[in-house]
Amino acid sequence: MTSVTRRLPILFALAAGLAVVCSLAWTFAWNKGIDTLRHDAAARGDRTTATLKSTLDRYESLPYIVGEHPLVRNVLADPRPDWIAQVNRYLEDVNRHAHATATYIIDSNGHCIAASNWRDADSFVGAQFRFRPYFMDAIKGEVGRFFGIGTISHEPGYFLSQPVLVGGRIIGVAVVKLDIEWFLGADAAEPLLVTDNHGVIFLSSVPAWKYHTMRTLSKGVVASIEETRQYARWALSPLPVHVERRLKDGVQIVRIGEGIVAPSYLETRRALGVPNWHIVTMSPLGPVIGSVRSATIMAGFGYGLLCLLVFYWRQRRARLNEMIRSREMLQEAYAMLNQRVAERTADLSQANENLRREVHERARAEAELRAAQDELIQASKLVALGQMAAGITHELNQPLAALRSFSDNTRVFLDRGQYAAANENLETIGALTERMGKIVNQLKLFVARPRPCGLRAPVASALRNALSLLDKRLACASVTVTIADRARDAAAAATALNSHDDYPDFLVQCDDLRLEQVLINLIGNALDAAAGASAPRIEIDIAAQSETLAIGVRDNGPGIPDEVIPRIFEPFFTTKEMGQGLGLGLAISSSIARDCGGSLTVQNASGGGARFVLTLPRAQAAPCGAPVAHP
Numbered sequence: 001m002t003s004v005t006r007r008l009p010i011l012f013a014l015a016a017g018l019a020v021v022c023s024l025a026w027t028f029a030w031n032k033g034i035d036t037l038r039h040d041a042a043a044r045g046d047r048t049t050a051t052l053k054s055t056l057d058r059y060e061s062l063p064y065i066v067g068e069h070p071l072v073r074n075v076l077a078d079p080r081p082d083w084i085a086q087v088n089r090y091l092e093d094v095n096r097h098a099h100a101t102a103t104y105i106i107d108s109n110g111h112c113i114a115a116s117n118w119r120d121a122d123s124f125v126g127a128q129f130r131f132r133p134y135f136m137d138a139i140k141g142e143v144g145r146f147f148g149i150g151t152i153s154h155e156p157g158y159f160l161s162q163p164v165l166v167g168g169r170i171i172g173v174a175v176v177k178l179d180i181e182w183f184l185g186a187d188a189a190e191p192l193l194v195t196d197n198h199g200v201i202f203l204s205s206v207p208a209w210k211y212h213t214m215r216t217l218s219k220g221v222v223a224s225i226e227e228t229r230q231y232a233r234w235a236l237s238p239l240p241v242h243v244e245r246r247l248k249d250g251v252q253i254v255r256i257g258e259g260i261v262a263p264s265y266l267e268t269r270r271a272l273g274v275p276n277w278h279i280v281t282m283s284p285l286g287p288v289i290g291s292v293r294s295a296t297i298m299a300g301f302g303y304g305l306l307c308l309l310v311f312y313w314r315q316r317r318a319r320l321n322e323m324i325r326s327r328e329m330l331q332e333a334y335a336m337l338n339q340r341v342a343e344r345t346a347d348l349s350q351a352n353e354n355l356r357r358e359v360h361e362r363a364r365a366e367a368e369l370r371a372a373q374d375e376l377i378q379a380s381k382l383v384a385l386g387q388m389a390a391g392i393t394h395e396l397n398q399p400l401a402a403l404r405s406f407s408d409n410t411r412v413f414l415d416r417g418q419y420a421a422a423n424e425n426l427e428t429i430g431a432l433t434e435r436m437g438k439i440v441n442q443l444k445l446f447v448a449r450p451r452p453c454g455l456r457a458p459v460a461s462a463l464r465n466a467l468s469l470l471d472k473r474l475a476c477a478s479v480t481v482t483i484a485d486r487a488r489d490a491a492a493a494a495t496a497l498n499s500h501d502d503y504p505d506f507l508v509q510c511d512d513l514r515l516e517q518v519l520i521n522l523i524g525n526a527l528d529a530a531a532g533a534s535a536p537r538i539e540i541d542i543a544a545q546s547e548t549l550a551i552g553v554r555d556n557g558p559g560i561p562d563e564v565i566p567r568i569f570e571p572f573f574t575t576k577e578m579g580q581g582l583g584l585g586l587a588i589s590s591s592i593a594r595d596c597g598g599s600l601t602v603q604n605a606s607g608g609g610a611r612f613v614l615t616l617p618r619a620q621a622a623p624c625g626a627p628v629a630h631p
C-alpha cells in the first residue's frame with residue numbers, strides 16, 4: 001500500500017470535515033445575517049410606517065375644517081364670483097399654512113369651483129373630478145383617501161377629501177392634495193416601496209420600480225384604475241419579482257430582475273391600515289452574502305489552520321516521542337556501555353590484581369631464588385672451599401714436611417757450626433712459608449664477601465690468581481694452557497701473566513674476587529672436559545674492544561651436546577657424577593657476568609671442544625681499592 005493510498009481516507013475525512021465546517025459556517029452566518037437584516041428592516045419598516053401614518057393623520061381633518069368654513073359653504077350653495085374669489089384666497093392661505101400641494105372645493109357635480117392654485121395656469125378651478133375615487137367616496141359621505149397622478153398637474157399626490165354638509169345634505173367636497181414624494185427621500189439607503197391595495201408601487205426609492213406592480217393585476221382592476229385615471233397612462237407592468245424563499249411572518253427572499261446576476265433582497269411588509277397601503281422594505285442581500293462568504297472562507301481557513309496545527313502538533317509529538325525514544329536508547333546504550341566498562345574495568349582490575357599478585361609471587365620467588373642462589377653460592381663456595389681445602393691441605397702438607405725437614409737439618413747444621421748451610425736452609429724455610437702464606441691467602445680471598453667498591457678488576461691478576469689456584473689440578477691432568485696464541489704450561493702462563501710487559505693489565509668493571517671465581521669456574525670446567533683428551537689443552541684469549549673485554553676459554557674436550565646447550569646455565573644442571581659437581585658454577589658465573597653488565601655465552605668450537613666467552617665492560621681507571629688482594 002503506497003503512502004498516497006494510505007492517506008487517501010484521511011484526505012477524504014479532511015475534505016468532508018472542511019465541507020461540514022464550511023456549510024455550518026455558511027448556515028450560521030446566513031441565519032445571523034438574515035436575522036440582523038430582518039431586525040433592521042423591521043425597525044425601518046416600523047419607523048417609516050409610523051412617520052407616514054402620522055403625516056397622513058395630521059392632514060386627515062384638514063378637508064373637514066375647510067368644508068366647515070362659512071365662505072366655503074356659501075360658495076358651494078351659491079357660487080358667486082366674488083365669493084369664489086374670496087374662497088380661492090382663503091384656500092390659498094390655508095394651503096400655504098398647511099404646506100399642502102393643493103386645497104380645493106368640488107361641488108356636488110364634480111366641478112372644482114375654487115382652488116388654492118386659482119392663480120396658476122394649470123389651476124384646478126373648473127376641472128371635473130367626478131370620476132376620481134376621492135370625490136366619489138366623499139360625495140357618499142365618507143372620507144376619501146386616494147393616491148393618484150393629478151389629471152391636470154400630472155403630479156402624483158395623496159388626496160384627502162371630506163363631504164361638505166349643510167343641514168345633513170352634502171353640497172360639495174373639500175379636498176386637500178399632499179405631496180408625499182419627499183417621504184421616501186429621507187430614508188432611501190435601501191429600497192423602500194409603498195404599494196396600494198392592488199399592489200401598485202406608487203412610491204419607491206428606486207425610481208425604475210415606480211408604477212410597477214408587485215403582482216400581476218386582473219383585468220377588472222386594470223380597468224378600474226384606468227377609469228379613475230389613478231396612475232395616468234402608466235402601463236403598470238409587474239416588477240420581475242421571483243420569490244426564492246419564504247420565511248416566517250411574511251418575510252421572504254426575492255430576486256428582482258432577470259438572470260442570475262439579478263440582486264436578491266429580503267422583503268418585509270407592513271400594512272398601513274388606513275389607507276390600505278403597504279410599506280415594503282427591500283434589504284439587499286449582497287452584504288449578507290458577502291459576509292456569509294467571508295465567514296465561510298474564514299471558517300475554511302480556520303479549519304485548514306486547525307488541521308495544520310493538529311498536523312504540526314502530531315508531527316511535533318512524533319518527533320518528541322522519537323527524541324524520547326532516542327534518548328532512552330542512548331541512555332540504554334550508555335548504561336550498557338557503563339556496564340561493559342564496569343565489567344571490563346572489573347576484568348582489568350581482576351587481571352591487574354592477578355598481575356600484581358603474580359608480580360608479588362614472582363618477586364617473592366625471585367627473592368627466595370636470590371636467597372637460595374646466595375645460599376647456593378655460599379654452598380658452592382663451601383664445596384669449592386672443600387675442594388680447595390683438600391688441595392691446600394695437600395699443598396701445605398708438602399711445604400710443612402719440607403719445613404720440618406729443613407728445620408731439623410738447620411738445627412743439625414747449627415749444632416755442627418755449619419752456619420752457611422743453616423742460613424741457606426733458613427732462606428728456603430722463609431720461601432716455603434711465603435708460599436704457604438700465598439696458598440692461605442687464596443683461601444681467604446675465595447671465601448671473602450665481595451667488596452662493595454671493587455668494581456674495577458685487573459684481568460691479568462684475576463687470571464693469574466685463578467690459574468695459580470688451579471695450578472695443582474692442571475699439573476696433575478697434564479693440561480697445556482695457552483694464553484692468546486702462545487702455548488704455555490700452567491706455570492709458564494702464570495709467570496707470563498705476572499709480567500706486565502706481555503699483557504697490558506686491562507681493567508674490567510667487576511669485583512676482582514668474583515672475576516676470579518668466574519675464571520676458576522670456566523677453567524675448572526675446561527680442565528674437567530679436557531682431562532679425558534689424549535693431549536689436554538686449554539686456550540685462553542683476551543680480546544679488548546673500546547668498551548668491552550672478551551675472555552675466551554676453550555678446551556679440546558668432547559664439547560657440549562646441542563640439547564644441553566640451552567640448559568647449561570640453569571642452576572643445578574650438571575652432567576657430572578654425584579659429589580663431583582653441583583651444577584651451580586655456570587649459573588653463578590652467568591649471574592655475576594650479568595650483574596656486572598656483561599654476559600657469558602657458550603658454543604662448540606669448530607675444531608672440537610667447548611668455548612666459553614666472558615664479556616665484561618671495560619673500566620678506564622682503577623682509583624678505588626686495590627685491584628687484587630695480597631696476603
Ligand code: ADP
Pocket residue numbers: 521525526529555557558559560568573574575576580581582583584585586587610
Ligand atoms: P658442575 O661443574 O658442578 O657440574 P657447572 O655449572 O660448572 O656445574 O657446569 C654445568 C655442566 O656444564 C657440567 O656438568 C658439564 O656437563 C657442562 N660443562 C661445563 N663446562 C664444560 C666444558 N668446558 N665442556 C663440556 N661440558 C661442560
